[in-house]
Amino acid sequence: MAKDFLLEVGIEEMPARFLGPALGQLKELAAKMLQEQRINCGDIATYGTPRRLVLHVKDVAERQSDLEKEIKGPAKKAAYDIDGNPTKAIQGFLKSQGVNLEDLVVRPIGQVEYLYAIKREEGRPAADVLAEITPAMITGLHFPKPMRWGSLEMRFARPIRWLVALYGEQVVPFELANLKSDRYTFGHRFLTTGGFEILNPDDYFNRIRAAYVLVNPAERKEIIWRQIQELAAAEGGRVEPDEDLLEEITNIIEWPTALCGSFDDNYLNLPEAVLVTPMREHQRYFPVMGEDGKLLNKFIAVRNGTSAHIEIVTAGNEKVLRARLADAAFFFDEDLKRPLAEKVEGLKKIVFLEGLGSIADKVDRIGALAEHISETMGANGVQAEQIQRAALLAKADLVTNMVYEFPELQGLMGREYALRNGEDPVVAEAIFQHYLPRSAGDQLPDTLAGRSLSLADKMDTIVGCFSIGIQPTGSQDPYALRRQALGVCNIIIDGRLHISLDQIIEWAYQGYSEGVELKQELNQVKNEIQEFFKQRLRGILTDRGLTYDTVEAILAAGFEDITDVVERGQALASFRSEPAFGALMTAFNRANSLAKHAKVSDMVEERLEHPAEVELYRQLTLLIKEVQPLVEKREYTIAFERIAGIKDHLNNFFENVMVMVEDQQVKANRLAMLKQLTDLSLSMADFSKIVVEG
Known part of the structure; x- marks a missing residue:
């Protein structure tokens, strides 16, 4: 019968920016390891706060799936001698694999039949396997700045203080960082005292919430933002969305309670940035804007705790901000005593x-x-x-x-x-x-x-x-x-x-x-x-939605003019859906396959012999005169269409004219003409890099 698996890694408070990536890694590692160990399971979810990383895997099978492996042995004809007795080769194979002759099966590879040993490995209990792989899930997590603690060699985001690992009601036993896994966890650092027991994974989510921990980051974020909006509306204002600040606050608290404070409205005479920066960057407060878009003398902070004694907490935050704003006002006034131009000299010292x-x-x-x-x-x-x-x-x-x-x-x-x-x-x-x-x-x-x-x-x-x-x-x-x-x-x-x-x-x-x-x-x-x-x-x-081959074709034609690169890319991406695109590709590829042999692009009209090459030369001359101005005006889609229009004349040329003739001057002349055509295309894109489906 399948059971849920719960892992909680209890740690000292980690930086906010560590939490999101760590939860993503934990989910990926769990999915990978469970699959490698042939343990079937349901949904895998991760949760976390600054003090804990939580993995919850639903419907984990009681045992690994049985494993059946086929191991290739010698060819069938090499397995028996002329008397039909097993050879040393097959006897050695049987011994190395621990199987009997009757356990072998025949599998053909090409025209040769080979003997294979069939080995079946019975699945082990999931609890035993989880005990082995769970430490690797934890140590497999990577952090920007991991740390060591005590005399341990292990590195982690912050010191690990407790481990909870449950498969159903059973503790999954393992040791890590001088700790043994158990069923005891801890709630909010300041709102609870001591640890408490978790009976099973479902019990965890109820009990941890009762201990003032909202373990789901998405739920915390939703609650925080709702509280902020309600407080701002009550003050007749609003808070501009600030995803980065909201994400940071979500990841540094376990039980959010928003509060609204105020500051002396005389500070509103300062530039808005002077007020907003200390609030946002230093205190992690949300500034409150009025309906007219101007800053109000209000701010919203989020407390890691309940609403008990919120007025004291609010007063404390107001006091801290008041000092910050007083400093800012002083700095601002001091800076204005000398013009900006007089400060340029000081740059020589930096x-x-x-x-x-x-x-x-x-x-x-x-x-x-x-x-x-x-x-x-x-x-x-x-x-x-x-x-x-x-x-x-x-x-x-x-x-x-x-x-x-x-x-x-x-x-x-x-x-x-x-x-x-x-x-x-x-x-x-x-x-x-x-x-x-x-x-x-x-x-x-x-x-x-x-x-x-x-x-x-x-x-x-x-x-x-x-x-x-x-x-x-x-x-x-x-x-x-x-x-x-x-x-x-x-x-x-x-x-x-x-x-x-x-x-x-x-x-x-x-x-x-x-x-x-x-x-x-x-x-x-x-x-x-x-x-x-x-x-x-x-x-x-x-x-911008361009395919890989379109990007490579455009960049191969040069990227000296960055704006031009984008314009050419968009034009080619659009032209690829046009019927004429196939004609352009045909014309370019046929010409380019031979033009690569051209040593020069200059040609002599008097050396043209066949009517088909005379006609191609005439059409190419007209095409160059028409396309070059289009390229200069960056009308690339029209230029692509014009080049595609030479397809029939090029086909007629190839059907009636041999390019690689013995006469070196005639050959060079014909190659030069093809090179002129490909060079005209290459000024916009290298179509040889385009992958044509079908």
């Missing part, structure tokens, strides 16, 4: 990266690089001056008191201080936007100055790091170069900018020429960064 100068040096490079980039975007004189002023001030807020205390406010405070100092609003906005995007899904800069500075800042960092041998490896990317490269791609694509990646790399590299000793030459840096961006573009195109 190292950007060892070997790449100071932040002040970076500011100079950003200004020069942004000037080049903005010129390609058509900046006029006024805009160029705005960009240079913004570049000068872009990093100045790094030496302010506010950003020193709250690094999350870089850019935001720069914009605020610039406006308060009377700087041009365009300049102030560019100071903020040059940090964008700060994370996946973040907003992108949408002004010419913002885009220019953001691209310059990110490319300066990428080129500088690659030039001194700092590159992302595996999961290691300490300077967030992948994120910055994705930011560059998305800014270019979003702004529909047609700018040379190669050229930006060269400009950025040249910016390091004075006072910095780079370890790698420009060509090597350029090649490495191009490959780096190629990987990012693969992801971007795939995320």
Whole structure:
């Protein structure tokens, strides 16, 4: 009779970010190990809080499934001698497998018959197997920063304090980390005292809830969000969805109770970011917004406990926030005593990266690089001056008191201080936007100055790091170069900018020429960064729904112009559903198979002999004149259609003309003509990489 299996690993409070991945791993490991051990079961679920990881497997069979194995032995003809007696080969096989001659069966492989031993292994009790594999489920979990404790060699998220393992009402016995599995667990750290007994897996969920532990993260999250919304509505406001903060709070508490506190409304005179950042980043509070979208002097926190004495807890949270906001107000006032421009000098004392100068040096490079980039975007004189002023001030807020205390406010405070100092609003906005995007899904800069500075800042960092041998490896990317490269791609694509990646790399590299000793030459840096961006573009195109072969075909034709890559990809993806696509593929593949042998693409019209090749030449000449302007205007779908239209003329050529003739000049001429056709296609996509179904 099937029974449920329950595993609870009790630990010291683990960081919030560890919980979700750990539960996912635990579920995968359990499913894999149970399958490998031939133990049939029902649904597998994992639950957890900062103090426990829980595995619940329903309907676990009482025994393993029996195992029947066939082991290949010698060929039948080698098993007996001429007198029909077993040979040494078959006797050795029987002995090694522990079977009798009558246990063997014959299985043909091709034209030869072989003898196989049939071995049956009876399934063991599930409880015995669970006792063996459960420790491996636990030790198989990986954490970003595991720790050791006591004299143990074992590493885990945090020290393990108790183990519950039940198969039905039976304890599954094993030892781990100097602990023996049992049926005793512990409830909420502050709302209960001592441990209590669990009779069976079903009993666990009832008893743990009664001990003030909501073990299901999804349930905790739903309750927290509902309480937050109700409290905000009672204050005449609302709370903006904040999935990251909600997830973090869900994973640091076991019994949630939301509370609403307030602060002096005089603080509302401060910039909103100055209030929200201490609330969210430091105190994990949800700011409350009014119906008009403006911040109210209210906040919502979530307590790990009941509503008992909630007014004392609320007062304590208000006191802590009051101190935070007082500091923020002081920093803000102090920062405003000197204009942002006067703080630029302080950037000389901040190292950007060892070997790449100071932040002040970076500011100079950003200004020069942004000037080049903005010129390609058509900046006029006024805009160029705005960009240079913004570049000068872009990093100045790094030496302010506010950003020193709250690094999350870089850019935001720069914009605020610039406006308060009377700087041009365009300049102030560019100071903020040059940090964008700060994370996946973040907003992108949408002004010419913002885009220019953001691209310059990110490319300066990428080129500088690659030039001194700092590159992302595996999961290691300490300077967030992948994120910055994705930011560059998305800014270019979003702004529909047609700018040379190669050229930006060269400009950025040249910016390091004075006072910095780079370890790698420009060509090597350029090649490495191009490959780096190629990987990012693969992801971007795939995320846009393009198939793998479409992506490879587009990238093979070049990715110098990132916006153009996306436009070509979308055009090819759309054209693949058109009837003419098959004609294009036929034309390209037939021409390309021979064009690979061409050494040159120049041809001599006078060497054309057969009417079919004369006609193909005439059609190809017209096609090139028609398609090249379409490519320049990026009307790729029409260009694909035009190339597909040459199919019949190409077929006529192949049916009537031999390309690989003995006359080397005639052969070279015909190959050159085919190469011209394939080169025309390859300027948009390498169709040889397209997988044609059927």
